[in-house]
Amino acid sequence: MPESPSRPVADGVLAPLPRWLRRTVAYGIAALVAAAVVAVVTVALLRVGVVAFALLAALLLTALLAPVATGLRRLGLPRAVAALAALLLLLGVPVGIGWLLYSRVMVQLEAVGPAVTAGLDRIREWLVTGPLGVDPARIDELRTSAFDAARAALPSPVAGTTTALHVLTGLLLVVFAVFFLAKDGDAMWRWFLSWVPEERxxxxxxxxxxxxxxxxxxxxxxxxxxxxxxxxxxxxxxxxxxxxxxxxxxxxxxxxxxxxxxxxxxxxxxxxxxxxxxxxxxxxxxxxxxxxxxxxxxxxxxxxxxxxxxxxxxxxxxxxxxxxxxxxxxxxxxxxxxxxxxxxxxxxxxxxxxxxPDDTDDERGGPDDPEGAASRRAPAEEPGPAILRGSPARR
Incomplete structure (x- = not known):
């Protein structure tokens, strides 16, 4: 007599249970596994928070600069020059805005200072003599507590220096990553896809x-x-x-x-x-x-x-x-x-x-992919779209 095919132990254990309960257990186990994976990934990212944030910020900035780099390449500039020009634009805009604000704020502070003092005095007088009838001593106590809390929130010199170094490291990594993502992002994606099995x-x-x-x-x-x-x-x-x-x-x-x-x-x-x-x-x-x-x-x-x-x-x-x-x-x-x-x-x-996304335009090279034809003629071991360059092309 031929032996019946063996069933997994889990099926044998759960077989007496109702079908809905078996499905609930299966989904529960899957949810626990997914939660464990998310927890491990989150802990790992928090361990290297500066690097993780810098790379994610670089992706967002590259998405913002992609049209600029693409337009410059259309004008005939090499990829490296186009990426560098887009990066300089990214750095120049906030620096210019910061200088403009600094110059205006420094000029206005002298005039605004007395107005702020008078405004605070008016608010304090309204709180005391107005419908709220707040005790003046209570207002002074709250102001003192606010100043103390702000002073306590300031980092120590050592902590401030450490934080400044982390921020500087993150900014340098963002600049470095944005340049190479704008320059070689499509090649990176094709390299990644070359490791994926053909059927997937x-x-x-x-x-x-x-x-x-x-x-x-x-x-x-x-x-x-x-x-x-x-x-x-x-x-x-x-x-x-x-x-x-x-x-x-x-x-x-x-x-x-x-x-x-x-x-x-x-x-x-x-x-x-x-x-x-x-x-x-x-x-x-x-x-x-x-x-x-x-x-x-x-x-x-x-x-x-x-x-x-x-x-x-x-x-x-x-x-x-x-x-x-x-x-x-x-x-x-x-x-x-x-x-x-x-x-x-x-x-x-x-x-x-x-x-x-619909890649109809990519079949003609794409509005954001002037080198789309060259990308599609890439060797078989480097398939895939120009995903970091705007309008990716399907293999």
């Missing part, structure tokens, strides 16, 4: 192109949204004659890279500065302006620019920003949403609910 290469290729298109669209969309917020709020502050309006507009632009939370912080700073310098009436006007700009952003600009890119519920966005902030501070707050967005798109792609 197209699947990995599609996932990589989808991830890169998500990052690229997110970064460019965020820049457009941040620019719209900064221009709207900056013009309103300028019309109201608020000192340091340019600095507040720049703060609005930078804060927009932290979704939802950043806009709230920047708006609160604008209202507070206006209250101290211009008074309560202008502060209320600025509050209305901030709310109007945020409503236009949330209901018009965000859906128009980010449609189909970041398919995340606001609760997921806030949770991601919170977790990122707890793990990596400001860096985690900035990187949380693009990382979660890419992960969601990849899971949807693997589940068959999403598809890789």
């Amino acid at each position: 290469r197209a699947r990995v290729d599609g996932g990589g192109r989808l991830a890169w298109s998500t990052v690229t669209a997110y970064v460019r969309g965020t820049v457009l949204v941040a620019l719209g917020d900064a221009v709207g709020i900056g013009l309103g502050l300028l019309v109201l004659g608020v000192p340091l309006w340019l600095s507040l507009a720049l703060l609005t632009f930078v804060s927009a890279f932290v979704p939802i939370v950043g806009a709230t912080i920047a708006g609160a700073a604008a209202v507070l500065v206006t209250l101290v310098t211009n008074g309560a009436t202008d502060a209320l006007l600025v509050l209305g302006l901030v709310l109007l700009v945020q409503q236009l952003e949330g209901n018009l600009l965000q859906p128009l620019v980010m449609s189909g890119v970041v398919k995340l519920h606001p609760l997921v966005t806030v949770s991601a920003v919170t977790v990122g902030t707890l793990l990596l501070g400001i860096a985690g707050a900035v990187l949380a949403v693009p990382v979660v967005a890419v992960g969601y798109r990849l899971v949807s792609y693997l589940a068959g609910r999403d598809h890789a």
Whole structure:
């Protein structure tokens, strides 16, 4: 009598259980394994937090600079020269803005100082004599506590030096990585794909192109949204004659890279500065302006620019920003949403609910890939798209 095929021990143990319970156990084990993998990867990244953040920031900046490098290559510049020119542009813009702000702030501080002092005195008088009737001693106690907390939050000389060295190391690594990603990103991707088995290469290729298109669209969309917020709020502050309006507009632009939370912080700073310098009436006007700009952003600009890119519920966005902030501070707050967005798109792609970007243009070389034909003529051991150059080509 032939022996019946042996069943796995797990099947024999779970066979008496209902089918729904077996499925629950299987999914539970899979979830535990996935959580363990995520925990190990997170701990490993936190161990090398400077390197991990620098590489992720370099990817975001490369996505932002890709059109510049591509346009320069179209003009006939070599790849290295185009990448270097894009990198110099990346470094020059914040340096120029910083110098402009520094020069303006230094000039305005002398005039703003007395106004700030008078504004604080008006607020203190309103708190004491107004409807709140706060005890003056309580106000002095709160002010002293705030100064003590700020002083305690300052790092020691040794800790400050260490932090400065880490920041400098991270910035140098970002600059180094951006240059080579802009110059050789497509070759790096083809080299990576050459290690993927042939039968899975197209699947990995599609996932990589989808991830890169998500990052690229997110970064460019965020820049457009941040620019719209900064221009709207900056013009309103300028019309109201608020000192340091340019600095507040720049703060609005930078804060927009932290979704939802950043806009709230920047708006609160604008209202507070206006209250101290211009008074309560202008502060209320600025509050209305901030709310109007945020409503236009949330209901018009965000859906128009980010449609189909970041398919995340606001609760997921806030949770991601919170977790990122707890793990990596400001860096985690900035990187949380693009990382979660890419992960969601990849899971949807693997589940068959999403598809890789259309590469119709790449069949003709692509609008962002002037060397697409050369890329497709690459040797068999280096297949794949120019994924870090804008519009990747399918093998």
